[in-house]
Structures are given as C-alpha cells and as structure tokens.
Amino acid sequence: MASYSFSSIDLYENCPWAYRKVKKEGIKRITSEPQATGRTVHNRVANYLERLIKSRNRTDLEWAERNPLTNSDCATIWQRFYRNFTLPDMQDPGVETKLGFDRHWRPVDFFDPEVRFRCVLDFHYRQNLLGVVTDWKTNWSMPESIEKNLQLRIYGWALKRAVYRDVEEILLRLHFLRFGANRQVLLTADDLAGVPAELDAMIARIEADEKFEPTPGSFCGWCGVTAHCPEAAKALVPVEIMHPVNHEGAVEAAKLLLAMQAMGHAIKEHLKTYVRVNGPIVVGDMLYGPFTTASYDLDPEKVTGYLLDRGVDREAVWGVLNLSKDSLEKGLKKAGFKRQRKRERDELMRDILSWTPIIEEENIGFRKIKAENQPVERAEAA
Ligand code: SF4
Incomplete structure (x- = not known):
C-alpha cells in the first residue's frame, strides 16, 4: 500500500x-x-534530549562542550541551543517519535504493512492536560507569529490521536534554533477535527492523477530532481558546460554565460513589451507581469521630530534617519519596541504612515501568485 507523509x-x-x-x-x-x-542539527539535538531525559538532568553542558559539531554553521546553531536550553517540567516525554496511521486513521506501527500515513515528532511531552510538541527549525528568518497551517495541525492531531489521547489542548511550538526563540500556537479539538478529511482529500487527488505534470515555478530550486525534469532539459545546457571540469569546459561555460547575459537582457525587454500589451502570464505558481509597488515618502525631519516628542530614545531616532517603512519599523524594534511592545510600535507606525504620502511605481517581473500579488488594472494594457 502506498504510504504518505506531510512532506510527500x-x-x-x-x-x-x-x-x-x-x-x-x-x-x-x-x-x-x-x-x-x-538534518545534522536535528540529530544532535535529539541525542542531547534523549541523554537529558535518561539521566534526569535539565542540562549537560559538560557533554555538550565536549561534543562540538565540525561544520561551523552547525556548530554555531548547536552551541546556541545547548547554552540556552533547559529541560522543562514535564511528563511522558518523547524524542523523534515515529507515528503511523492506517487508512481508517487508526494508530499502527510506523513500519506496519497497513500504514498509510506517517509522521515524526521532534520532541513532545505533556503537562497534565496540555500536550506540547516542539519542532526544531534552522531557518534564517523567523516570522512574528505562526498560523495553524496543515503541517502544524497534523503534528497536534497525531500527538492526540496516538500518544496523549486524553489531553484537552496541544501547544505547538516552533523553536528557531538560529535565534534561540520560540513561536507557538495553541490547538484546540476544533482545530484538529478536520485533519483526517483534509488528508484524505489530498491523498485522493494524488491517487487519481495519471499524468503527474511538471509545474515549473518557485519550487524548481528546491525539488532536488532538476536533472530528471523535462522542463529543465529544455534549457539545453550540456553537462560539461553546466559543471566544467577542465580549462576548455570553463572557457565554453564563460562564453555561454556572456551570451546568456546578453540574451537574458534581450528576452526581458521583449517579454516586458509583450506583457505591457497583453497582460501578465502565469508560469507554475509564478506570475510575470506589471505590478504596482507602493512606498512611503517619509519625511525624516517630521518623523524624527514626532518620535522624539513621543519619548523614543534620541540615539534610536538617529538610527532611522535613512528612512523607509522597513527601516523605520526595524529601528523601532531596536529602540525597544519589540514583541512585548508591539501594540505601541503599531500605533507609532500607524500614526506616521497616516500623514505620509504614498508613491506608486510600476515594475515588471516575477511574483509568487497570492492574493496581494494579483496584477492591478492598468488603463494602457487594453
Ligand atoms: S525542476 Fe522540474 S521537477 Fe523540479 S519543480 Fe521544477 S518543474 Fe518540477
């Protein structure tokens, strides 16, 4: 029987x-x-947690210091983790717990022949009637908040269905290892109820597909099977040029690069002319076409005067003199208006933006397709 996971x-x-x-x-x-x-960091964190749980210690800095990771990026992440992490008060913990479910969504062994859906939980425990799941993240950026998306609801649903059946709520925590910080969301029984039906619908779509068409888009850089893709093959770059191994190949690659730069420029200009006349075109989950971008024409004198009047620290105010909406918001965060003072920061931003003129500019390029990236109506595109 075919089996699935969220990642598949x-x-x-x-x-x-x-x-x-x-x-x-x-x-x-x-x-x-x-x-x-x-992968490297997940494995190391899992070993460390198993060690702490077994020895009933909250930390083991001596062992952690004696076992650095060799890759410097991994080493930095690992160091930040063990220097900040303390095992919490908890009951029935689990690390890298492998869960399997059959086609009726009954828990079965991960390797059971009847298994239809699998998932692995990085770290979980319970605190009386609360179940807690932590997922380790090595992302380079961290969102302000997280949504109850399908992946997180699957973790919560699987934990309640197969491990802590009597818990009332699940706290889903993403721990961003590079930042040593958490983002979390509380999942109730209502949030989890629809998970099996959603998965059934998605699995049914896969099982009904007979063509499995390639869909080039923003994912092409991540799929890991570009070498087996008919769309990528259309690029027609011979392997000895794509990966030169000698001087001759390198010269050919450099020549091609020069030609491609010139060609790229020409294609871009022709494509721009085309979409100006005919409107945007869709390539997979990307849209190529004209978009209006809006930026705020912030007046440094007026903004800094306003912030000083509102009691923001003078040094922090000088820091936002190179003004854009993003630098202003970042500057306010640096000035102490972080998560805990988000409401005050939002109020300052709202005030400033309400009296700042907006400049609209037209750009042509690729955008990921989502509601806010839909092209705007343009009079000259008729
Ligand atoms: S390179 Fe091909 S297989 Fe990979 S995501 Fe793009 S279209 Fe799909």
Missing part, C-alpha cells in the same frame, strides 16, 4: 512530476546545504 503530499502540491520521480520511481533528491544543516 507537500512535494506533490509543489510539483506532481517531482513527486512521481521521488516517490514512485525512487529517484534520490539532491540534498541542499540548508537541508543537510537541518
């Missing part, structure tokens, strides 16, 4: 062709550097 379903949603190559034909995905870093 997500692979299909991004590109059915990539799914077919990896899941049906067994082609190995090329591991990117961020993925390799994530």
